[in-house]
Amino acid sequence: MYIAKEGRYHKMVYNRCGNSGLKLPAVSLGLWKNFGHGSSLANAEQMVHTAFDLGITHFDLANNYGNPYNGSAEENFGRILQGMKQYRDEMCISTKAGYEMWQGPYGDKNGSRKYLTASLDQSLKRMGIEYVDIFYHHIFDPDTPLEETALALDNAVKQGKALYVGISNYDRQQTSDIMKIFKELKTPFIVNQPSYSMLNRWIESNKLDEFATENGIGLSVFSPLYQGFLTDRYLNGVPSDSRVGRGDTWIGDQLDEKMIAKLNALNEVAKNRGQKLSQLALSWILSNKAVATVIIGASRPQQIVENAACIEKLDFTADEKQRIEDILAM
Ligand SMILES: NC(=O)c1ccc[n+]([C@@H]2O[C@H](COP(=O)([O-])OP(=O)(O)OC[C@H]3O[C@@H](n4cnc5c(N)ncnc54)[C@H](OP(=O)(O)O)[C@@H]3O)[C@@H](O)[C@H]2O)c1
Numbered sequence: 001m002y003i004a005k006e007g008r009y010h011k012m013v014y015n016r017c018g019n020s021g022l023k024l025p026a027v028s029l030g031l032w033k034n035f036g037h038g039s040s041l042a043n044a045e046q047m048v049h050t051a052f053d054l055g056i057t058h059f060d061l062a063n064n065y066g067n068p069y070n071g072s073a074e075e076n077f078g079r080i081l082q083g084m085k086q087y088r089d090e091m092c093i094s095t096k097a098g099y100e101m102w103q104g105p106y107g108d109k110n111g112s113r114k115y116l117t118a119s120l121d122q123s124l125k126r127m128g129i130e131y132v133d134i135f136y137h138h139i140f141d142p143d144t145p146l147e148e149t150a151l152a153l154d155n156a157v158k159q160g161k162a163l164y165v166g167i168s169n170y171d172r173q174q175t176s177d178i179m180k181i182f183k184e185l186k187t188p189f190i191v192n193q194p195s196y197s198m199l200n201r202w203i204e205s206n207k208l209d210e211f212a213t214e215n216g217i218g219l220s221v222f223s224p225l226y227q228g229f230l231t232d233r234y235l236n237g238v239p240s241d242s243r244v245g246r247g248d249t250w251i252g253d254q255l256d257e258k259m260i261a262k263l264n265a266l267n268e269v270a271k272n273r274g275q276k277l278s279q280l281a282l283s284w285i286l287s288n289k290a291v292a293t294v295i296i297g298a299s300r301p302q303q304i305v306e307n308a309a310c311i312e313k314l315d316f317t318a319d320e321k322q323r324i325e326d327i328l329a330m
Pocket residue numbers: 029030031032033060061138168169193221222223224225226227228229231232233241242243244278295296297298299300302303304306307
């Protein structure tokens with residue numbers, strides 16, 4: 001039987017998510033890859049336990065994680081939760097709906113009340129829980145009226161199936177539009193989940209981060225390691241057991257000589273700070289005050305241990321920041 005580690009809350013940093021009362025760990029664990037059908041359940045369980053023992057209280061899921069076996073990550077997480085029931089109130093569990101999930105017009109990529117309502121019911125069943133802490137609309141749907149999507153999320157809260165709501169992959173304008181509706185409804189809308197990393201800075205050019213700060217919305221950012229590029233995995237080539245090596249990503253062809261030189265230069269900055277490249281990449285994101293949490297992925301427990309230690313050095317000198325900018329502009 002799993003007993004959580006004593007002292008697990010001593011080190012982790014907890015940030016308020018926007019202006020809400022909810023605090024999120026600076027580092028959260030995402031279950032997109034390596035938790036679904038075909039992944040080792042023992043390894044998945046070990047990763048969840050390792051995270052929880054490090055004070056990582058937030059676990060990020062979506063209906064379709066485990067794809068192409070949609071729902072299988074939630075099912076496995078449900079199995080793992082069976083052995084952690086006594087810790088439910090110490091956990092913040094999020095899920096999403098928005099991408100293609102089941103056959104036919106109601107499970108297709110969309111933001112309808114029909115789809116979101118049915119999907120959340122399915123997610124709760126798969127995970128064996130009564131409510132999620134955060135329910136997200138996964139991606140903006142230009143074909144569904146925003147009022148309908150907002151009302152569906154609001155309804156999930158009114159039904160007691162979600163405590164807070166969020167949106168994901170919404171840009172600044174889309175966030176502003178739906179925020180206005182949530183304000184009228186008094187929906188506890190607290191978070192937007194965009195991609196963000198040293199190698200993907202669209203939220204800065206879009207000024208989504210600025211907007212989030214001004215409006216008290218937290219950002220929970222995904223793929224903070226650019227799917228593993230910003231670690232020591234690819235400094236000397238492509239290991240066959242890596243995400244790129246397995247062909248489990250669409251960004252593998254970006255890993256050219258120029259990118260590898262950039263990663264090695266960033267690694268030098270990391271070394272001078274006494275960090276690993278992954279830790280540098282995560283600390284750098286957390287220095288953007290709009291960000292409440294970085295949602296990391298992992299394929300083994302040790303990666304979670306390494307990544308969580310980024311909180312030991314969150315400050316940057318002006319010289320370090322400039323050096324990083326120069327490298328990223330290379
Ligand atoms: N809202 C959305 O649309 C959306 C989209 C994508 C993701 N997400 C969320 O964000 C989470 C994270 O996404 P992600 O998996 O792309 O994140 P990531 O943290 O950028 O990449 C994770 C991958 O990097 C490698 N890695 C991690 N730590 C490492 C370390 N210390 N040393 C060496 N390699 C390391 C592992 O890959 P290998 O070991 O397999 O090489 C791991 O699976 C997802 O699980 C999900 O919850 C949300």
